[in-house]
Structure formats: C-alpha cells, structure tokens
Amino acid sequence: MSLFNKIFAGIGIGAAKVDTKLTSSTFYPGEEVKGIVVINGGNVEQKIDEIYLSVLTHYIKEVDDRREKRQAEIAKIQINKPFVILPNETKEIPFSFQLPLDTPITIGASKVWIHTGLDIKGAIDPKDTDYIDVVPGxxxxxxxxxxxxxxxxxxxxxxxxxxxxxxxxxxxxxxxxxxxxxxxxxxxxxxxxxxxxxxxxxxxxxxxxxxxxxxxxxxxxxxxxxxxxxxxxxxxxxxxxxxxxxxxxxxxxxxx
Structure with a gap:
C-alpha cells in the first residue's frame, strides 16, 4: 500500500498541498508583504527541498509585427530550509519580504501575482497562485x-x-x-x-x-x-x- 501511495504521490495524487495566505491583498511598491505558507501533508512522507515565492507579471513584446504576451519574474524569495512533511501533517511557515520598488501598478490589463511552489524531488511540485493589487505609493x-x-x-x-x-x-x-x-x-x-x-x-x-x-x-x-x-x-x-x-x-x- 505504501509503495502505491508513493507512486501516486509522485504524480500528484495524494501528495502534499500548499496554500499561501497573505495578510492583505493590496500593497504598494516597497511595502512589506507578510503571510504564511500552509502545507498539508499527503498520504506519504515527503521531503520538501525548497519553498519559494515568485512575484510575477506579464508584458507585451512585439515580434514580427505580432504582440506576444510574456511572463517576467520581478522577485523570487526562498523561505525555508529542507524539511520533511509527514502524512496528514500541517505546517505553517510565516514569511515576509519587501515588494520591489519597480513592481508595476495593477491598473488596466496589468496583473501581478505571487506564485508559491514546493520543490519535491521526484514528484510533481505543488503550486499556489495569489493575485495582488499593487497601488501607487x-x-x-x-x-x-x-x-x-x-x-x-x-x-x-x-x-x-x-x-x-x-x-x-x-x-x-x-x-x-x-x-x-x-x-x-x-x-x-x-x-x-x-x-x-x-x-x-x-x-x-x-x-x-x-x-x-x-x-x-x-x-x-x-x-x-x-x-x-x-x-x-x-x-x-x-x-x-x-x-x-x-x-x-x-x-x-x-x-x-
């Protein structure tokens, strides 16, 4: 049974899950972003090599008279050292970081989001996405x-x-x-x-x-x-x- 659980966890079934909870959804460039990353263990023990937060946005690039949407990483923050999550265990990891001063404002089509990823060797990495409002400051x-x-x-x-x-x-x-x-x-x-x-x-x-x-x-x-x-x-x-x-x-x- 344990072997099958490990196989399923490797393809994302019954594996650990991640959910990021921010203290606010609105920030201005340069403001401190705070929150917790909640990790819920799956059916098997798994080693979490890294938890990282990426601040991302889209921009437009003209290529051969075509407008292409591309993704840009504004910041990437590692928030932990490797650890093991046990079956059905819940861990809460607090974090804080400064939103870069050159983060774009979310007006019109401009969007900014925080992507949370767990790096688990030999398995599909759990992910979470949280959109934020960035206002002028x-x-x-x-x-x-x-x-x-x-x-x-x-x-x-x-x-x-x-x-x-x-x-x-x-x-x-x-x-x-x-x-x-x-x-x-x-x-x-x-x-x-x-x-x-x-x-x-x-x-x-x-x-x-x-x-x-x-x-x-x-x-x-x-x-x-x-x-x-x-x-x-x-x-x-x-x-x-x-x-x-x-x-x-x-x-x-x-x-x-």
Missing part, C-alpha cells in the same frame, strides 16, 4: 495625483518590452498614457506618456513623452514626420511635492 502617487489635477485623464497603462536604452533590472517598462481633458494643455497636446524609470524612496526619475497636437501647416508637417514628440527626463524629490503642479506644468509647457 509615495512619490509615484504624488506625481499621478498632480497629473490629474493639471487636467490629464488616464487612458491606459501597459507593460511593454523595454527598448535597449531604457532597460534596467526588468525586461519591461510600464507606460502610463494620459489625455488632456481640461487645464492649460487641452487642445495643445494629443497625449502625454510617462514611464517611471527609476523609483527610489526619496526621489524618482521619469521619462515623459510629450506628443504635441499639430497646429497649422508647420505643425502638420512635424506630425507627419513624427517630429511632434519630445522626450523629457524629469527627476522629482520630496522637496518638489508642495510645488509639484507648477513644476510639471512648466516642464510640459516648455515642450508643447
């Missing part, structure tokens, strides 16, 4: 609120494969696309795109793509030649927050 939140106050509406957010010149730790960038609905840039700009390029606790660096609306013959020609776009690198620190609206207006006006 700190200076990113201040910038997004400021963009809204000066008259821009968020149209879409998408994770896209990073051009070589913009690639950093991750293979993608998250692009925020805005449209001016009121304020000083309505009728002057077609759209404003922002990539938060470097995110720290005390300052952030972002790249703005300012797409000017064609005005007159010269404006039309510039648009036709793709010369109506300007790329601006902007750094924002905590000291900028009280006057952030005017700072962003002045920068955007300079290139619009």
């Amino acid at each position: 700190g200076l990113m939140k201040e910038v997004l609120n400021s963009i809204n106050r000066i008259g821009f509406k968020l149209l879409q957010v998408e994770n896209e494969a990073a051009p070589y010149r913009l690639r950093k730790r991750l293979p993608f960038i998250q692009e925020f696309e805005f449209y001016p609905t009121s304020g000083p840039f309505r009728g002057r700009l077609k759209e404003l795109e922002i990539v938060f390029y470097s995110i720290g606790e005390h300052d952030i660096e972002m790249i703005m793509e300012i797409d000017r609306r064609a005005r007159g013959l010269s404006g039309f020609l510039a648009e036709a030649l793709d010369l109506d776009e300007s790329y601006v690198r902007v750094r924002v620190s905590r000291q900028d927050v009280p006057n952030l609206d005017s700072k962003l207006i002045n920068i955007i006006r300079q290139y619009s």
Whole structure:
C-alpha cells in the first residue's frame, strides 16, 4: 500500500498541498508583504527541498509585427530550509519580504501575482497562485495625483518590452498614457506618456513623452514626420511635492 501511495504521490495524487495566505491583498511598491505558507501533508512522507515565492507579471513584446504576451519574474524569495512533511501533517511557515520598488501598478490589463511552489524531488511540485493589487505609493502617487489635477485623464497603462536604452533590472517598462481633458494643455497636446524609470524612496526619475497636437501647416508637417514628440527626463524629490503642479506644468509647457 505504501509503495502505491508513493507512486501516486509522485504524480500528484495524494501528495502534499500548499496554500499561501497573505495578510492583505493590496500593497504598494516597497511595502512589506507578510503571510504564511500552509502545507498539508499527503498520504506519504515527503521531503520538501525548497519553498519559494515568485512575484510575477506579464508584458507585451512585439515580434514580427505580432504582440506576444510574456511572463517576467520581478522577485523570487526562498523561505525555508529542507524539511520533511509527514502524512496528514500541517505546517505553517510565516514569511515576509519587501515588494520591489519597480513592481508595476495593477491598473488596466496589468496583473501581478505571487506564485508559491514546493520543490519535491521526484514528484510533481505543488503550486499556489495569489493575485495582488499593487497601488501607487509615495512619490509615484504624488506625481499621478498632480497629473490629474493639471487636467490629464488616464487612458491606459501597459507593460511593454523595454527598448535597449531604457532597460534596467526588468525586461519591461510600464507606460502610463494620459489625455488632456481640461487645464492649460487641452487642445495643445494629443497625449502625454510617462514611464517611471527609476523609483527610489526619496526621489524618482521619469521619462515623459510629450506628443504635441499639430497646429497649422508647420505643425502638420512635424506630425507627419513624427517630429511632434519630445522626450523629457524629469527627476522629482520630496522637496518638489508642495510645488509639484507648477513644476510639471512648466516642464510640459516648455515642450508643447
């Protein structure tokens, strides 16, 4: 009977199961993620070589004029040393880790999830998936609120494969696309795109793509030649927050 149980456990029948329980489902980049991993033993004794948590997302990469969805690993955390789980035994292993500052925000089609895996030699590895909401925090939140106050509406957010010149730790960038609905840039700009390029606790660096609306013959020609776009690198620190609206207006006006 024990032999058959081992064979079945090797193909996932009657094997150990894993369930990750998070203390919250909403986090901001840089926040501490806490929870427990619950492991329920199966019908036989099994050695767990590793328990790991992976923070994952999807991004879009254009290949031969096709848009392909690819998976990216934002972080991987090992949370235990090898141990043995006995039949029908339950173990709870607490964990905590810092959500990386460059974790994308879960707006629109952007999703982030935590994948839990057990590494069991000679068996199908049990898995668990938990989706989380990642919201703007700190200076990113201040910038997004400021963009809204000066008259821009968020149209879409998408994770896209990073051009070589913009690639950093991750293979993608998250692009925020805005449209001016009121304020000083309505009728002057077609759209404003922002990539938060470097995110720290005390300052952030972002790249703005300012797409000017064609005005007159010269404006039309510039648009036709793709010369109506300007790329601006902007750094924002905590000291900028009280006057952030005017700072962003002045920068955007300079290139619009």
